[in-house]
Amino acid sequence: MTSEPADPLPAAPSVRARPAELPSATVVPAPVRVTIASIGLELPVRAVGVAADGQMELPANPSVVGWYRFGPAPGDREGSVVLGGHLDSREYGVGPLVGLRKLRPGAVIEVAAANGSKVRYRVEGVRDVDKQRLAVGELFARTGPRLLQLVTCGGPYDANGGGYRDNLVVTASEQ
Template sequence: MNRPRLRHLVLVVAGTVLVGSGLALTRVPPRADAPDIGPPVAAAAAAPELPSETPDAVPPPPPELPPPPPPVAAAPVTVSLPAAPEPVPLVPVGVLASGALQLPERPTVLGWYAAGAVPGDAAGTAVIAGHVDSARYGAGPLEGLLDLGEGDLVEVTDATGDTHRYAVTARTSFAKSALPAELFRADGPPQLALVTCGGAFDERTGNYADNVVVVAVPVT
């Protein structure tokens, strides 16, 4: 009657040895040549390829920057004439539908042709024009253009306070229908043109027959 108990004891001891052997197997350290197991493919991003570097590699030169644009002259606000005791105010003007240059009503205010060159520009003719006189307001400062001579100085002050000086080189009269178009060019050498009415006065129409143009060049 002791044999079954002994057999049972043998089986329990054998099972215990097997379990102990299993625990021992699970604790065996990995071999040195065992491959690593990386993260799951879905959760890992591929590492970017790094460019190969050589000791003699020279970095490319920086891109060449374009030259800065030339400075833009500010709009003129006054002009000083030899015969005018005070600087004369300037306002920007354009062209009427008839093609004639728009002018301020008062002869004491002159117009600067804003679509052309600006006094102080490196090229082009800056045009300043106005009425020589008016039946309502009387004579204006441009009446003195008829007496300007070569070398007389004209000064234009812009909105920044800079003053641009010009010396008179010529005074010419043109019929109103023959005012040269190149007078309003935005290219060519820098110069200043002062324009007003002149010539014979027509009592019937109230207009002068000519335009008087005084041209001046910059004084450095």
């Protein structure tokens, strides 16, 4: 049995090529400091991610605020910048975020970035939200208005229930 040679493949059509023009990515510097002059608060900010329990990771020291690095940064075109920190701890005692309860609508929050730029926010509201009812999708919004969500513990402390019942949430809009 002999096999006959296969027909040659047709010639490939010619294609004009040109360099790809990718859109340039906007890089916004990470926040490094948050200041609320009306209550005498000035704290360093560190980038954080997700803790083993699936919640936002927080710095152990209540005198340091965490920025959720997987969401918007101050100066991004849209979405909520989320900063959070502990109200207190056994190791460090009561932290400066206890002063957030004194904030009133209209107060100014300034967030400084690694490149020296600053973004100003004006407080819209301060509220306690039951941790079980916290609207995570709303708090960590990647689209929509440019907001700052500053979060710590709030409400009564329940030693048998594992800590504070609520989150204190400060919502502020970019100026």
